[in-house]
Amino acid sequence: MRNLASPRVIKEILSEYEFRFSKSLGQNFLVDEGALAGILSGADISEDDCVLEIGPGFGTLTQRLCGAAKKVVCVEIDKTVIPILEENLKDFDNFEIINDDVMKIGIKSLAEEKFGTENVKVAANLPYYITTPIIMMLLESKVKFKSITVMVQKEVAKRLCASEGTKDFGAISLAVQYFCNANYLFDVPNTSFMPPPKVTSTVVRLDLLDKPRVSVKKEEMFFKTVKASFAQRRKTLLNALSNAGFSGFSKAEISEILKNIGIDEKRRGETLSIDEFARLADALTK
Incomplete structure (x- = not known):
């Protein structure tokens, strides 16, 4: 051989x-x-x-x-x-x-x-x-x-x-x-x-893993949120999500959602943990 x-x-x-x-x-x-x-x-x-x-x-x-x-x-x-x-x-x-x-x-x-x-x-x-x-x-x-x-x-x-x-x-x-x-x-x-x-x-x-590291309402929304947050790395989280055009949410509504789950809208995507992304995705899930 x-x-x-x-x-x-x-x-x-x-x-x-x-x-x-x-x-x-x-x-x-x-x-x-x-x-x-x-x-x-x-x-x-x-x-x-x-x-x-x-x-x-x-x-x-x-x-x-x-x-x-x-x-x-x-x-x-x-x-x-x-x-x-x-x-x-x-x-x-x-x-x-x-x-x-x-x-x-x-x-x-x-x-x-x-x-x-x-x-x-x-x-x-x-x-x-x-x-x-x-x-x-x-x-x-x-x-x-x-x-x-x-x-x-x-x-x-x-x-x-x-x-x-x-x-x-x-x-x-x-x-x-x-x-x-x-x-x-x-x-x-x-x-x-x-x-x-x-x-x-x-x-x-x-x-x-035997199951995903975090539990989310909709896996599709979790990955959509992640993708949008990193699409424009230099943008704040609020602007990145707003520019991604999440259906049914205005910029003001996204700002309020971030405030309600305790995430500063001025943060950038790379600073969020996977648990924070899970909370954010669930909050954006209708």
Whole structure:
């Protein structure tokens, strides 16, 4: 079995299949034994786990996952790497490759079909151009993932793990807090990839909660309120919410609502805790 973490092996595959990396698909393949071991360790993959991998590329991480997990299902959008994956992983009988767009495939039905009631963890080196949409899709899917361990751009990792009052705190930070506990694991230099990206990467693990961190009347209103509060970061909370055009509320009415729940209308969104956002969303829910 070829070691897919070897730059020499990757170069051989590139030549053999006349493969060209796609910038539009964010193809930067990990070739770092230490980082691969760190992902498996951080994700705590065991023989009792089933794993969903998104964007396996040539199968560098997949090779390690198959050696550690009960079952691995990979979703890969690029049809040109499918024969490469099949050849590279031919020694394993516990994996399946699905050639499709993970954003369109219907992740809940996929999980039910492929994993049933098994423990499922997500492990992936996500393409940077679509990292946040993929993470939000996974969190909002209602699939009972045990955890989501992904490599993302360092700046994104900071936002995923940020707390209120910090410059990195934003709508995605609140979404992560709502659904899970975030753990910043370790950084990976750009020299660990082929071809090397222009940024440093970071591995994070999101441990999903049994239920959302806060209870709200309408989840849709909670996220609408969060999004509006961060749409114009330099605006006060009152102006941000007013400019968002919450149906049925005038600026004066929003001011009164903020006053009634004890939130200063001059505060900005990044200063509010998730509990305050929950109170605000409930107050705006008719």
